[in-house]
Amino acid sequence: MKEEGKRELSDQPPNTTTDAGIPVPSDEHSLTTGPAGPVLLQDAYLIEKLAHFVRERVPDRVYHVKGGGAFGYFEVTADVTQWTKAAFLNQVGKRTPMLARISSVAGEEGYPDTDRDVRGFALKFYTEEGNYDMVGNNTPVFFVRDPMKFPDFIHSQERMPDSGLRSNNMQWDFWTLSPESAHQVTVLMSDRGTPRTWRNMNGYSSDTYMWENAAGEKFWVKYHFKTEQGIENMTDAEARAMRAEDLDYHRRDLREAIARNDHPSWRLEMQIMPYEDAADYRFNPFDITKVWPHEDYPTIPIGRMVLDRNPENFFAQIVQAGFDVANFVPGIGPSPDRMVLGRMFAYGDSQRYRTGPNYAQLPVNRPFNEVHNYNKDGPMRYDHTGNRPVYAPNSYGGPKADPQRYRDPSWFVEAAEIMRTAYVAHKDDNDFIQPGTLYRQVMSPTDRDHLVGNIVWHLSQGVERFIQERAINDYWSKVDPDLGTRVAHDLGLVASVR
Ligand code: HEM
The missing domain is CATH 2.40.180.10 (Catalase core domain)
Known part of the structure; x- marks a missing residue:
């Protein structure tokens, strides 16, 4: 087996070609007028190589990049x-x-x-x-429960618009103004x-x-x-x-x-x-x-x-x-x-x-079964329909969806007015109840010590005093009074549940 990271040696490598498969004479030298002369525009291989090089990236995922x-x-x-x-x-x-x-x-x-x-x-x-x-x-x-808040949440985790630096202040500002994040932030600040x-x-x-x-x-x-x-x-x-x-x-x-x-x-x-x-x-x-x-x-x-x-x-x-x-x-x-x-x-x-x-x-994305539909054309199209119909309904044997065989997944929705509002709260719904249980009943004493240490370190890195106070009084003390007191103590502040 080939060792990881090592390439196999080959005695007879193929001749280099352009992307059109045409053999090229050199991997090393551009085409010039004599050894001291200028590089020529007619070096189509060099131009293809440089032009392809500057197009090597596709846009990154907007987050989850690494x-x-x-x-x-x-x-x-x-x-x-x-x-x-x-x-x-x-x-x-x-x-x-x-x-x-x-x-x-x-x-x-x-x-x-x-x-x-x-x-x-x-x-x-x-x-x-x-x-x-x-x-x-x-x-x-x-961290959030409504897609409307998602881009704001991600912005708060990224870099500052002016300095291009990441900012714990921005992160804690968002989190402490979004109490629904407390459960996830408790997990994030733990050793998990x-x-x-x-x-x-x-x-x-x-x-x-x-x-x-x-x-x-x-x-x-x-x-x-x-x-x-x-x-x-x-x-x-x-x-x-x-x-x-x-x-x-x-x-x-x-x-x-x-x-x-x-x-x-x-x-x-x-x-x-x-x-x-x-x-x-x-x-x-x-x-x-x-x-x-x-x-x-x-x-x-x-x-x-x-x-x-x-x-x-x-x-x-x-x-x-x-x-x-x-x-x-x-x-x-x-x-x-x-x-x-x-x-x-x-x-x-x-x-x-x-x-x-x-x-x-693309090979990594294509399903293993066959695709049949009426989407066509667009950049970099590889599969095509040949002379098959490009519209439905048609008389020429194009794919036909069968509603008897496949149904959309569905559920019942009560008749209600269209509005922008929070979910209806269920009996035990409260943003602090589950992180509190996690802290008190699931975490070991060592887990809790590490949680406090991790929060304190994170809150000490450039977070403004009023946001630290909000993190203690409106966030961690509500998750658990003991947690709030410990974080406050280690930050040199005093907890007071509001
Ligand atoms: C409404 C909230 C959300 C929106 C609008 C959103 C949107 C996106 C977008 C646009 C991408 C980049 C996709 C790509 O270019 O490949 C992405 C990546 C990702 N998101 Fe979300 N996201 C949301 C919430 C979540 C949640 C709740 C989870 C986990 C439960 C999650 C897990 C991921 C993961 C794992 C990736 C990386 C996928 C990969 O490896 O390619 N996202 N998200």
């Missing part, structure tokens, strides 16, 4: 046909090829992998009924915000989706991909030290593990809520800032994902990979979770912007 990924498979380990008719899940032992891209959120392409951040967990399943994309994170909740490797963290859908079985019964579901390598995190100090040692620590770790046949795996466990439970469950089950406590909906193991093949080319297979939250397959659909509904627009839109309207024809 990442890595690998191919693998998903295997069904339990019968789930009572909950979903998804073809790729319909038989125990069935395997579906897949791609995973794991990323950090805020930094650019050269950013250190180990900085405190959420990690993206984007999966593409190449199923027999089309590509299913499950785009989640390594945290079960999120600095995973040791991508292999040592879980992946979650975070959002709620719908499953539908062959009889048309519907269920609300959340996905939990549990690492079989075990959860391991870095301390804040370890993570910061690693930025000086290896900027690409996580990307390298995944690649090297797969190259040495140490294939990382995750067990898929589902939380499944009967359709009718949603109406009066104690938390709004479509609010992404909340978990469904496991005592209410235990996780059910149903499958296993294994990553066993590194990309042969990072740009073609990882940078150009395009995930789309709207890519559901029959048996899986969205839910009234507003974030999902907003996301169903944004990802396809981003792919069309980044790599163009025919992005789904």
